[in-house]
Amino acid sequence: MEGMSGPYIVRGSVSLPEAELNWRFSRSSGPGGQHVNTSDSQVELRFDLAKTEALPEVWKARALERLAGRLVDGVIVVRASEHRSQWRNRETAAVRLAALLAEATAPPPKPRRATRIPRGINERRLREKKQRSDTKRGRSGRDWS
Numbered sequence: 001m002e003g004m005s006g007p008y009i010v011r012g013s014v015s016l017p018e019a020e021l022n023w024r025f026s027r028s029s030g031p032g033g034q035h036v037n038t039s040d041s042q043v044e045l046r047f048d049l050a051k052t053e054a055l056p057e058v059w060k061a062r063a064l065e066r067l068a069g070r071l072v073d074g075v076i077v078v079r080a081s082e083h084r085s086q087w088r089n090r091e092t093a094a095v096r097l098a099a100l101l102a103e104a105t106a107p108p109p110k111p112r113r114a115t116r117i118p119r120g121i122n123e124r125r126l127r128e129k130k131q132r133s134d135t136k137r138g139r140s141g142r143d144w145s
């Protein structure tokens with residue numbers, strides 16, 4: 001693929017191998033005049049997530065679980081047709097796929113540790129609320145006569 005700016009890095013030193021990317025091109029709808037009727041500028045990029053050797057097993061399992069709704073027989077499909085140029089649509093689709101896989105393979109967030117608010121802080125907050133309430137109550141005009 002001459003002119004392509006790959007390899008597309010998922011995260012760290014892991015990248016998408018060009019051999020495992022399956023490209024399909026078709027006519028794109030939208031603006032373009034007469035040119036749009038003759039060029040296959042829409043890009044469909046397929047990546048077989050279930051059979052890939054490019055991702056570590058832990059990442060692959062995580063991605064298969066998180067992207068289960070988007071997968072068809074273990075294959076993830078990304079389409080791009082925003083640009084009039086097929087080359088730019090290819091770039092967009094590949095970058096989108098890499099970003100999708102980076103997000104899907106990210107480690108789960110650390111569980112939150114429950115903490116207690118110290119009693120002194122809570123009492124001070126309630127005391128300040130009471131003071132503020134008294135200040136505002138003192139402003140009302142019902143005592144004026």
